[in-house]
Amino acid sequence: MKNSIAVGDDIINLDKEGYLRQLEDWSEEVANLLAKQEGITLQQTHWELIHLLRSFYQRHQLSPANRALVNLVKRELGPEKGKSAYLMGLFGGSPAKISSKIAGLPKPDNCL
Amino acid sequence: MYGAILNVKFTVVVHSAPYSTQAAASAYRFTKALLEQGHDVYRLFFFGDGVHNTSKLTVVAQDDTNWQQQWDKLIELQKLDSVVCVTSAIKRGIIDEAESARHELGAVSLSSSSEISGLGQLIDATINSDRVINFG
Amino acid sequence: MSTLHTVSKAPSFRLLETCLSIIQAGDAVLFIEDGVYHCQQSTELLRNSEVKFYCLREDLIARGLIDRKLDTIETVNTQGFVDLCVQHDGIVNWF
Amino acid sequence: MSEINSSKTVSIISRQAPYGSNRAHQSLDIALAAAVFEQAVNYIFMGDGVYQLLGNQNATSIQSKTLVNALETLDLYGIESIFIDSQSLRERNLTPKDLALNASIVSRGEIAKIVRASDSVFNL
DSSP states (O other): OEEEEEEHHHHHHHHEEEEEEEEGGGOOHHHHHHHHHOOOOHHHHHHHHHHHHHHHHHOOOOOOOOOHHHHHHHHHHHTTTHHHHHHHHHHHHHHHHHHHHHOOOOOOTTTT | OOOOOOOOOEEEESSSOOTTTSSSHHHHHHHHHHHHHOOEEEEEOOOGGGGGGGOOOOOTTTTSHHHHHHHHHHHHHTTTOOEEEEEHHTTTOOOOOOHHHHOOOOOEEEOSSSSEEEEEHHHHHHOOOEEEEOOO | OEEEEOOOGGGGGGHHHHHHTTTTTOOOEEEOOOGGGGGOOOGGGGGGGTSSSEEEEHHHHHTTTTTSSOOSSSEHHHHHHHHHHHHEEEEEEEO | OOOOSOOOOOOOOOSSOOSSSHHHHHHHHHHHHHHHHHHHHEEOGGGGGGGGBBBSSSGGGTTTTOOOHHTTTGGGGOOOOEEHHHHHHHHOOOOOGBBBSSOEEEOOHHHHHHHTOOOEEEEO
């Protein structure tokens, strides 16, 4: 995992696990690069989740853990998408961790 | 020795720092007593300000009780499972080698008798202990 | 099923009042730490006949209360504290 | 944690106001952890804890997170047994209309029963 990514002339710093050090560094371009580090090419289906996560964070100041993420997606995007399997298909084995990273949210609480 | 009729598994949760309230001292004496009576400690869990009980960087006057050292000795002697809540610990400067490396801090403060882990360990303890007692 | 409640703050925090408001017959209250100051003065709250009251001996001695304690409140040492936890099914700590 | 499989009932009594101390936040952390590990959770707001639920809070003014915004997510964590002590509201001259969270308003007697039926209680 690289400790920084270059966006135009800007260098954006990441922590050892690839999360943004400064949440305000996030942009859609940054999201694309963060996803690339995870081996993910962002599609429309990813973006709808990224936007959902960002508006959730703006309101609740919380990165949802897996179970809450599934329920959030179920409530906002319907039962077809509100499933672990769907989210794992998009973001891999730990969808809460990876989607929070790409969406520019803090790492979900490590106590959980 | 006090004869224990049945053996009970306790989890002791400590919420306060030593030298701030009496709670940590009470928890220590309670833990010692339950072991002397033949009961078991399933887990010690240090939460919130309680994490300060596990700092190895503590100095007290010769005539004061060093609570961190007392815990250390008890945990090692009795081979207790002693867990420090990670979110509480790292924001209060209680850092083990892994956290020190992860956050590039260059120092370790956690006593080696305890380990840093998540709140899941507290929930696991509520499931697997007969009694959970909190001191704060 | 019964519950042991510990109260570890002085009466001015009014924890005992809240504790007793959710207590059930057969439960017990153990005063520890500054909670033992409850034992120095008879109050209406302590006249609850459905609840057994105890106080921790070491904390009474430390605070100069061992001879000022009400007769109606039984004294236990830390071993007795452990026994009370064993005898009750659940523990609720008020601090 | 694979060793966790049985479900117990964990009750959290949250008695402190937000911000002045961290106890309210710690109650939430324990509740969320219990829910993540699929325990049955009762979340009881009592005493000054009912102040956590007031509407119109904005803790950015003290460089803090607004706790009630996080409390609003309890249902997403599967925590639906949320109780507010009616006596505590009354003593503080509050009504359910003042609160940002929908929950059952209960009496002390009902809280006593919930506590009695719990496997463990965190009273913060």
